[in-house]
Amino acid sequence: MELTRENVAKIARLSRLSLSDEELDRFTEQLGEILDYVQLLNEVDTSGVEPMAHAGDLTNVFREDEPHPSLPRDQAFANAPKSDGKYFLVPPILETGE
Amino acid sequence: MNYTPIIGLEVHVQLLTKTKIFCGCPNKFNPEHPNTQTCPVCLGMPGSLPVMNEEAFRLSLITALALNCEIAPFTKWDRKQYYYPDLPKGYQISQYDLPFSHSGWLEATTAEGDLRKVRIRRAHLEEDAGKNIHDESGRGGDSQVDLNRAGTPLLEIVTEPDIRSAVESKSFLEELYLLLTFIGVSDCNMQEGSLRCDANVNLKFDDGIATPIVEVKNLNTFRGVEAAVDFEIQRQLDEFQKTGRKLGDPGVEKETRGWDAQRNITLAQRGKEEAADYRYFPDPDLLPVTVSAHVVAEIKSHLCEPPSQRKRRFQKEMALSEYDADVIVNRGREFADYFELVASTCDDAKQAANWVTQDVLREMNDRRLNVEEFPIGAEVLGTVLKRVSEKTITIKSAREVFVALLEDADEDREVTVSRVDHLIDDRGLKVVSDTGALDAAIAAAVAESPKAVEDFNAGKQQAVGAIIGKVMKQVRGADPKQVREQIIAHLSGN
Numbered sequence: 008m009e010l011t012r013e014n015v016a017k018i019a020r021l022s023r024l025s026l027s028d029e030e031l032d033r034f035t036e037q038l039g040e041i042l043d044y045v046q047l048l049n050e051v052d053t054s055g056v057e058p059m060a061h062a063g064d065l066t067n068v069f070r071e072d073e074p075h076p077s078l079p080r081d082q083a084f085a086n087a088p089k090s091d092g093k094y095f096l097v098p099p100i101l102e103t104g105e
Numbered sequence: 106m107n108y109t110p111i112i113g114l115e116v117h118v119q120l121l122t123k124t125k126i127f128c129g130c131p132n133k134f135n136p137e138h139p140n141t142q143t144c145p146v147c148l149g150m151p152g153s154l155p156v157m158n159e160e161a162f163r164l165s166l167i168t169a170l171a172l173n174c175e176i177a178p179f180t181k182w183d184r185k186q187y188y189y190p191d192l193p194k195g196y197q198i199s200q201y202d203l204p205f206s207h208s209g210w211l212e213a214t215t216a217e218g219d220l221r222k223v224r225i226r227r228a229h230l231e232e233d234a235g236k237n238i239h240d241e242s243g244r245g246g247d248s249q250v251d252l253n254r255a256g257t258p259l260l261e262i263v264t265e266p267d268i269r270s271a272v273e274s275k276s277f278l279e280e281l282y283l284l285l286t287f288i289g290v291s292d293c294n295m296q297e298g299s300l301r302c303d304a305n306v307n308l309k310f311d312d313g314i315a316t317p318i319v320e321v322k323n324l325n326t327f328r329g330v331e332a333a334v335d336f337e338i339q340r341q342l343d344e345f346q347k348t349g350r351k352l353g354d355p356g357v358e359k360e361t362r363g364w365d366a367q368r369n370i371t372l373a374q375r376g377k378e379e380a381a382d383y384r385y386f387p388d389p390d391l392l393p394v395t396v397s398a399h400v401v402a403e404i405k406s407h408l409c410e411p412p413s414q415r416k417r418r419f420q421k422e423m424a425l426s427e428y429d430a431d432v433i434v435n436r437g438r439e440f441a442d443y444f445e446l447v448a449s450t451c452d453d454a455k456q457a458a459n460w461v462t463q464d465v466l467r468e469m470n471d472r473r474l475n476v477e478e479f480p481i482g483a484e485v486l487g488t489v490l491k492r493v494s495e496k497t498i499t500i501k502s503a504r505e506v507f508v509a510l511l512e513d514a515d516e517d518r519e520v521t522v523s524r525v526d527h528l529i530d531d532r533g534l535k536v537v538s539d540t541g542a543l544d545a546a547i548a549a550a551v552a553e554s555p556k557a558v559e560d561f562n563a564g565k566q567q568a569v570g571a572i573i574g575k576v577m578k579q580v581r582g583a584d585p586k587q588v589r590e591q592i593i594a595h596l597s598g599n
Contacts, residue, residue: 021382022195023188060181060203060393068392069159072122075129075144083143083252086150093139094249097190100237 010039108308110338111315112274113226113266114330116281117259118291119233119299120164125256126232127155127198127391132257134297136236139251147256149193154390161258162394164290165205165230166404168260171288171411172225174209176401181393182231185383190250191235199261201385204229205396211284212413213277216270223277224265233257254298260290266305271334275327278302282327283412287438295325302330306337307352308345315352316341321371323364333364337371415441423454432462440476443483450487453494460490464507480514481507488525499584502534535582543580543588547595550575561596569593 015035019026026034080093089096122132128146135142145153169176183201209225235255240246262281268274282300285291293300302324309315321337324330344350350357362371410418412434419430433444440461448457465486469479489506492498498506506528510520518524529535537543550572551558560568569592576588 017382021186021188021384060179060387061391062389063392065392066395068156069162070127070129070156072124072158072160073129074124074131077130077142077144078148080140083140083148089247091249094238094251095140095190096247097237097250098247099240099245100190100248 010035010042107311108342110269110271110334111266111307111309112268112270112334113305114262114264114268114274114277115303115305116262116278117233117301118168118262118285118293120161120258120260121289121291122158122160122164122258124158126158126161126230126258127256130256133253134294134299135253136251139249139253142253143255147193148252149195155198155388157391157394158258161230162205163404164258165228165260166396166401167288167408168262168285168290169206169209169228170401170405171284171408172206172209172211172228172262174206174225174228176206176396177203178397179203179393179395180205182388182391183385184388185385187383189234189237190248191237191252191255193235193252193255197232197234198388198391199231199385200229205394211277211280213268213273213280215276216272221267221269221273223267223273226263226265228260228262231259231261233259271331271338274304274334275331278327278330280413283435283437287412288409289438295327298325301325304330304334304337306334306341308338308341316345317350317352317354317357317360319360319362319371321362321364322374323366326366329364329366332369333371336369337362340371409438412438412441419454419458423448423458425454425458429458429462432466433458436466436476443476443479446483447487447490450484451490451494453490456490456494457487460486460507464504468511480520481510482520485510485520485522485525488522492525492529496536498529498534498536498582501585502529502532502536502582505532505534533581537580537583543576543583543591546576546579546583547572547588547592550579551592551595558596566593569596 012031012035015031015038016026019031019034084090084092084095087095119132124130125132125142125147128144130142130144130147133142146155166176180200180203182198184196185199185201186196188195204227206229207225207227209228210222211225212220213223215221233254233256235250235252238249238251240248264277268277278300282293285293285300291299295301304321304324305318306321307316307318319337319341321333324333361374363374364371416427416430416434419425419433420427425433434441443465444457444461447461448454451457465476465479465481468474469476472479474480486507489503489510492506493500493503506525509528509532510524513524514520553575554572557568557571569589572592573585573588576592577583577585580588
């Protein structure tokens with residue numbers, strides 16, 4: 008399957024990235040090359056091989072339901088672009104329309 | 106044309122764990138202190154790793170088994186990618202193709218009053234998102250994000266589209282609520298968002314044509330579910346008559362609408378373009394989980410009797426009315442336990458039901474207590490009622506003892522089983538079987554009441570009342586009916 012410019016535009020939109028025309032061209036080519044490379048895997052015969060859920064052999068790794076201290080608020084906000092000291096602030100979200 | 110509403114529900118339930126699903130932050134509703142229950146894991150910091158909370162998985166298994174589901178021997182978690190400010194990682198850890206449970210059922214009451222087994226398609230375990238608070242001023246200010254809720258263990262329960270009316274939708278949710286609170290896996294506090302519901306609704310006409318499927322979001326009360334489904338049925342009917350748009354037409358996709366509880370309408374939700382493109386893939390940060398038949402059997406053996414079954418048993422084995430069984434079980438598991446202990450102590454289930462649904466409930470409501478806090482324990486009340494069924498005291502005296510026990514509690518005296526018999530003795534409430542004492546009291550009362558005797562002889566039966574009053578004052582435990590008969594016999598010269 009060939010990666011199209013439209014595919015890349017869609018992935019960008021889903022990731023909330025706005026790309027320039029030049030970037031779209033460039034990424035279509037670069038991502039296409041990566042996908043072509045990965046296509047090599049298709050040469051392996053996987054008939055009769057169970058789909059793998061995880062690369063590790065372990066299962067059933069659990070944590071006890073015991074509380075640990077949470078971060079102080081100022082540390083939680085340390086990497087946030089914007090906060091008011093109590094909340095993270097983000098550009099307005101519109102949820103419903105008429 | 107005739108149509109049938111086709112309804113399926115998706116219910117999200119927050120599980121009652123101490124900590125979040127993948128980290129040790131507290132799982133506590135705490136909107137007063139936003140962003141105080143976060144850590145690198147639930148903030149989605151690079152390099153942090155989630156580890157599954159064993160209790161969250163255990164509660165999930167209990168719930169699925171209580172919903173009669175099959176448990177998958179092998180399950181895994183997947184990443185569901187979408188961008189939203191309440192989802193710090195840019196993906197939600199959920200379950201896609203291998204949910205831990207599937208193929209269950211729960212009974213709901215149909216609009217006709219029959220029971221229907223609504224099939225459960227699947228239940229899967231995922232993480233909740235944070236909470237966005239929008240600027241309501243209309244000036245387009247920033248939205249606030251509180252991530253205290255991000256990472257709360259959330260069970261998603263998905264039904265098959267088996268429900269056929271708004272009333273039945275409400276009934277299903279109520280049954281689910283009751284079951285979840287009985288098995289104790291969630292507090293189901295709907296105000297706090299512990300139980301949330303979405304409904305998929307469309308209409309099928311008799312000729313096989315169907316309206317486009319609409320997912321109605323944000324149904325957070327029982328009445329809301331009923332009202333929203335009702336509204337949506339009518340809206341789809343109107344729209345179909347206007348436009349003729351039907352399921353399967355080119356360009357017709359599933360629509361998402363939100364329920365506006367203030368205006369009682371559903372509104373189209375804007376801007377979730379290509380929302381269905383979640384690009385699920387297995388989460389490499391989490392290991393799969395296997396569940397053995399032994400573990401399933403072990404949990405099954407500890408499941409409590411489900412509320413629907415308990416109602417049926419109360420009617421069948423304890424001869425309660427459907428109404429009483431509903432009132433008792435719908436008050437919750439502790440209340441049903443209380444009733445059963447009262448009933449077994451006094452060995453009169455009907456009497457026990459009368460008392461707990463009337464006197465006990467009234468006092469609980471007046472005092473704003475739940476049943477665990479109610480000062481008269483089940484064995485104490487059961488003993489009072491036992492004295493009635495033994496005919497040691499009358500029903501009227503039982504009420505007096507009940508009130509006295511409440512007074513005891515108000516004055517910080519201990520309310521015990523032995524206190525019941527003390528009260529009966531102290532207040533002379535024992536039914537008097539000693540006819541000699543009763544006869545003497547009647548003779549004395551008659552002698553003291555010449556006017557009443559005169560009236561009685563003149564044909565006024567009700568004149569006896571004054572004499573009964575006097576006798577009852579003397580012999581408090583006497584049965585008023587018996588006293589009345591004896592006085593009449595006495596006056597009639599027998």
